Amino acid sequence: xxxxxxxxxxxxxxxxxxxxxxxxxxxxxxxxxxxxxxxxxxxxxxxxxxxxxxxxxxxxxxxxxxxxxxxxxxxxxxxxxxxxxxxxxxxxxxxxxxxxxxxxxxxxxxxxxxxxxxxxxxxxxxxxxxxxxxxxxxxxxxxxxxxxxx
Numbered sequence: 001x002x003x004x005x006x007x008x009x010x011x012x013x014x015x016x017x018x019x020x021x022x023x024x025x026x027x028x029x030x031x032x033x034x035x036x037x038x039x040x041x042x043x044x045x046x047x048x049x050x051x052x053x054x055x056x057x058x059x060x061x062x063x064x065x066x067x068x069x070x071x072x073x074x075x076x077x078x079x080x081x082x083x084x085x086x087x088x089x090x091x092x093x094x095x096x097x098x099x100x101x102x103x104x105x106x107x108x109x110x111x112x113x114x115x116x117x118x119x120x121x122x123x124x125x126x127x128x129x130x131x132x133x134x135x136x137x138x139x140x141x142x143x144x145x146x147x148x149x150x
Contacts, residue, residue, distance in 0.1 A: 003125055004034045006148045007089060011042070014121055016086035018043040020056050023064075023072040028091045029125050035059045045080050047108070048073040054108040055079035083117035090144060095124045099144035100135040113142040121145050 011019060021035050022028070023046055035044045045056040049068035057076035067073030090109050092101040101124050103109055113122060124144035131149050 002150045003029045003031055003148060004037070007031065007034060007123070007125075008038075010121075010123060011038070011087065014087060016042065016121070018045060018080070018084050018086050020045045020047070020080075020085045020088040020120065021059070022047060022089060022091050024091065025069070025071060029127065031089070031125070036061055045085060046072075046074050047112075048076075048079075049108060052106075054112050056085065056112075081117060082112065082115040083119060085118070085120040088113070088120040088122050090122055090124050092124055092126055092130070094130050094132050094135060095126050095144065095147045095149070096133065096135050097131055097147060099124065099147055100137055101141065101144055101147075102135055107140065110140050110142050114140065123148060125149070 019042060021044060024030055038044050039059060044059040046059045047054045047056050057074035057079055059074060063075045064072045065075055092103050094102040122144045124147040126149050128149045
């Protein structure tokens with residue numbers, strides 16, 4: 001619940017109209033109910049992996065299915081454009097407090113956030129034990145604007 005409250009505070013401060021969330025794996029922060037809570041106020045998008053790319057679709061709790069990696073994914077037909085997203089909540093395996101991030105190795109988020117037109121504020125989210133002092137960065141790694149951890 002702490003994570004959800006933090007995210008809602010960022011939404012209020014930045015005035016985001018479109019937020020991209022994720023459907024968590026078992027070891028990621030539980031933000032599952034947040035999409036339903038926000039869907040009435042703002043446009044919520046969640047990712048779907050399609051081959052080696054990831055796209056974001058409008059969240060609709062009645063139109064989800066288990067997809068890649070056993071994660072709940074949207075069934076939608078028309079993905080959002082990267083420039084449509086105002087705020088993106090990003091999971092990761094490890095973060096640094098200054099925003100460096102290590103994902104699960106496929107590069108889905110780094111590729112998405114590197115697309116032309118992508119301008120969203122990027123917030124990494126993790127448990128306190130996932131924050132380390134230093135991470136080696138590669139040229140394609142995208143840093144977070146901030147990291148929320150508990």
